[in-house]
Amino acid sequence: MPHEAHQELTGQPADDLSQAITELVPDLLTFARRLTVGRHAADDLVxxxxVRSLQARSSFRGEASVRTWLHRIMWNLAVDRSRQGSRELLVDEVEDRWRDDTYTxxxxxxxxxxxxxxxxxxxLVRLPFIYRSAVVLHDSLGWTHAEIADRLEISVGNAKQRVHRGRMLLTSALAEEAGRQAALKGVVMKCWxxxxxxxxxxxxxxxxxxxSKLEAHLAACPTCPPLYASLVGATAALGTIRDSDTTVPPALATKVAAALAGAATRRGPGS
Structure with a gap:
């Protein structure tokens, strides 16, 4: 991507690091789509x-490539956002199944x-993030265990373990998904x-x-109607909250006026 493309995207002339980041946006998007669920989540992560890389640009010393540095930033952001979801598989529970000689x-x-x-x-959504990302990086993007370990700053042994567990979890999740699909047979649309x-x-x-399509889904799905009814109830309850007293307290008015005056003073006259 030429420097003109960077300026078109950002409105600013490119320095070397900014230009490198701009050129790597497609790569970052590919990486983000492997770490997140949904197009909007991937776009937000990129x-x-x-933004985080530009804020932390002074910390980049060239000891690793810009691509590696950006991947680590993205990984850390993705980890921060990941939460234990109610549909995520429990690692110990799945491992116990695999230890059982009768499980298949x-x-x-x-x-x-x-x-x-x-x-x-x-x-894949049902895999805890650290296992989902490891198995996707290895089996989808083709990263070696050593590359995963280097990028995520973990040991090679830890990387191998995460890939191994991720594959077990994914296999069990796919098997369970088949049962869920059978229960939802004939339901229009996916729940998500x-x-x-x-x-x-x-x-x-x-x-x-x-x-109309959504209404058809709600009419047939066994799990979504309670969620929808709860959303309706919560939304309606929020609509009943009203604060009849809209008078600004004098102390608050003073604070706001002082803040505005201070901002005007810092800007200076005519600015």
């Missing part, structure tokens, strides 16, 4: 990584699930797609065709 799965079912990109992503649109539906801004 944006925040660029149907390889045909698992292969069919893995061949469907949407179902594979749904299963429906839940993403509920906000617009509540606000009355969802286009009619999408609204």
């Amino acid at each position: 944006h925040d990584t660029v 799965v149907d390889p045909v079912v698992v292969s069919e699930q893995a061949a469907d990109a949407d179902r594979l992503r749904d299963a 797609d429906a839940r993403e649109q509920v906000g617009d539906y509540l606000d009355g801004t969802l286009p009619a065709p999408a609204a």
Whole structure:
């Protein structure tokens, strides 16, 4: 990407580091899409990584490549955002299953699930972040254990363990996903797609065709209607909260006036 592209994106002339970051945005987006679930989350992660890297540019000393440095920033941001979700598999529980000589799965079912990109992503969502990211980096992006260890600042043994556990977790998740799909057979839309649109539906801004599809999903899905009803109830309750006293307390008014006056003084006359 030439310097003109950087200036078009940022409105500023490029220095060497800024130019390098700009050139690596497509690579960052690929990386982000492997670490997150959903296009918007990946876009946000790339944006925040660029912002954080520009804020921390003084810490870049060239000991690693700009790409490696940016990946570490993105990884740390992704870790900070990851939370234990209710649908995530418990590592110890799955490992206990695999230690049981009687535990097995149907390889045909698992292969069919893995061949469907949407179902594979749904299963990946259920893996705790550190295992999901390790197995995706190794098996999807082709990183070696040593590269994963270097980028994530962990030992090679730890990287191998995370990949190994991630594969076990993914296999079990795919097997369980098949059962969930059977329970949802005939339901229009995926649950996550429906839940993403509920906000617009509540606000009355969802286009009619999408609204009809969402309503069909809610009519058949066994899990989404309670969530929707709860959202309606919580939204309605928030609408009842009103503060009839809108008079600004004198102490607050004084503080606000002082803050505004101070800002004006710092700007100087005519600014």
